[in-house]
Amino acid sequence: MNAPVVATTTSAAVSTERRQKVEEFAYQARHHALNMGEVQGQGYVGQALGSADMFAAVYADQLNYRAQDPEWEQRDRFLLSTGHYAIGHYAALAQAGIVPVQELDTYGSDDSRLPMSGMSTYTPGMEISGGSLGHGLPIAIGTALGLRHQGSSARVINFMSDGELDEGSTWEAVMGADHHGLGNLTVLVDINALQADGKTDTVLRTEPVADKWAASGWFVQRIDGNDAGALLAAFDAVAVEAKNAARPSVILCDTRIGRGVPLLEQREKAHFMRIEEHEWKICREQLTAGYEGEK
Numbered sequence: 188m189n190a191p192v193v194a195t196t197t198s199a200a201v202s203t204e205r206r207q208k209v210e211e212f213a214y215q216a217r218h219h220a221l222n223m224g225e226v227q228g229q230g231y232v233g234q235a236l237g238s239a240d241m242f243a244a245v246y247a248d249q250l251n252y253r254a255q256d257p258e259w260e261q262r263d264r265f266l267l268s269t270g271h272y273a274i275g276h277y278a279a280l281a282q283a284g285i286v287p288v289q290e291l292d293t294y295g296s297d298d299s300r301l302p303m304s305g306m307s308t309y310t311p312g313m314e315i316s317g318g319s320l321g322h323g324l325p326i327a328i329g330t331a332l333g334l335r336h337q338g339s340s341a342r343v344i345n346f347m348s349d350g351e352l353d354e355g356s357t358w359e360a361v362m363g364a365d366h367h368g369l370g371n372l373t374v375l376v377d378i379n380a381l382q383a384d385g386k387t388d389t390v391l392r393t394e395p396v397a398d399k400w401a402a403s404g405w406f407v408q409r410i411d412g413n414d415a416g417a418l419l420a421a422f423d424a425v426a427v428e429a430k431n432a433a434r435p436s437v438i439l440c441d442t443r444i445g446r447g448v449p450l451l452e453q454r455e456k457a458h459f460m461r462i463e464e465h466e467w468k469i470c471r472e473q474l475t476a477g478y479e480g481e482k
Contacts, residue, residue, distance in 0.1 A: 201419045205248060209415040212282055213243035214478045217447050219278035221470050223294040223301075229461040230295070230303065233444035233451055235275035237413070238346075238377045241440055242279035244418040245344055245375075254284035257311040261341055264330055266314050268323020268347040269377075273305035276313070276346075285312040321354030323347055324374065328364050331372040331435075342371050349378040352393045358403075365404030368433035373425055376437060377412065379444045397439055405437050412440025448473050 220235035245265060246252075253259045267276050277294065280286040286301070293299035300309045306316045315326055327345035334341050351357050364372055378387075378396075387393065401407045406428045410417040418440070425436040445451030445460075448470045454460060462470070 200423065201416045205419060206415045209240070209243045209247045209419065210478075210481075212247035212279075213239040213415065214447075214474070216243060216275070216278040216282050217474055218471065219281050219288070219291055220274055221448075221467065221474065223274050223277065223291050224460075224462065225467045226292060227295050227303075228464070230459065231271050231274055232460050232462065233454065233457045234269075234272050234348075234377070234379065235278060236448055236451065237379050237442040237444045237446045238272060238275050238440075239278070239446070240413050240415055240418060241346070241375055241377060241442070242275055243282075244415065244422065245346075246279045246283040248419060249422055250344070251341070252283070252285070252312075257285055261339065263342045263344065264314050264327075264334075265312075266323050266327050266330065266343065266345045267305050267317050268315075268327075268345060268351060269320065270304040270306075270317030272346070272348070272377075273301070273303065273310075273313075273317075276305060277301050277310070280310070280312045283312075286310070320348070320351045321356040323351070324357055324360035324364075327372060327374070328360055328367070328369065331364075331369045332367060335369070335371060340371075342373065343369075345372065345374045347374060347376055349376060349387050349393070349396075350390075352376070352387075352396060353391045358399075361400065361403045361405070364435040369435045370429045370433040372435040373422075374435070374437040376439050377442055378439055379442045400437050400439070405435050406432070407437055407439070409439040409441070412442040413446050447477055449477075 216239045217236050224230050224232040250265055251263045281288045281291055294301045295303045304318045305313050307313045317323055323345055327343050331343040397407050397409050408421045410421050421438045428436055443452055444457045450469055
């Protein structure tokens with residue numbers, strides 16, 4: 188029997204304190220992303236803003252790590268498959284205390300530990316070098332298998348994009364994770380409906396994507412990826428599932444590129460943004476006004 192597809196919304200079981208902690212983390216991470224973007228005047232700023240809540244739920248609530256010891260053996264592993272999302276990951280690493288906030292000013296510069304595409308050889312807390320889409324999930328499976336063979340209780344969380352669902356290697360990995368019963372693996376998919384060559388449904392239609400993951404034996408949830416409460420409730424459901432069944436979990440997160448900054452949410456060419464010098468101040472003002480208005 189196929190796994191059930193669960194539509195998850197904000198749960199009453201998620202405390203206000205817990206939700207607010209994630210929202211504050213995401214707000215600060217968005218500011219970090221804007222600051223880094225201004226260093227270059229362009230980049231994958233829209234993805235960083237859109238996925239900030241996902242990163243925040245991981246680092247502010249879920250991940251077991253030691254900020255001063257990124258190589259701690261018992262840490263949970265967070266794998267960024269989408270290397271071009273590094274700007275969003277760096278923002279989270281800085282907010283989590285793994286990378287110094289002041290180092291964000293070196294983003295994309297020569298000899299920086301923060302290149303525009305994530306590389307594990309340079310950046311503390313970066314587990315893999317991403318970029319060639321479709322590689323992250325196969326590596327996550329190997330990591331989850333290795334941890335299980337070692338008797339480790341550490342979890343693996345793999346972040347990927349909806350564009351990666353175009354890759355055959357992704358679907359081979361989806362089947363492999365089910366075959367091996369990897370209950371210690373959770374995948375987050377950022378579904379922002381846009382990739383380099385255009386809208387995802389015009390490049391290669393992948394819907395009904397939840398049914399496809401479910402047909403491969405995964406525990407599937409589809410949520411609003413910009414809703415902190417929904418993200419936390421989804422992770423809570425994954426924890427319950429892991430106690431009852433040895434199978435991997437996926438949280439499909441519908442997000443909006445540029446989330447929190449209306450000026451950028453409305454950009455037509457949003458995959459790789461070029462932002463004018465005078466617009467950065469407007470972006471920060473809009474981000475702050477929106478956050479304070481929602482409190």
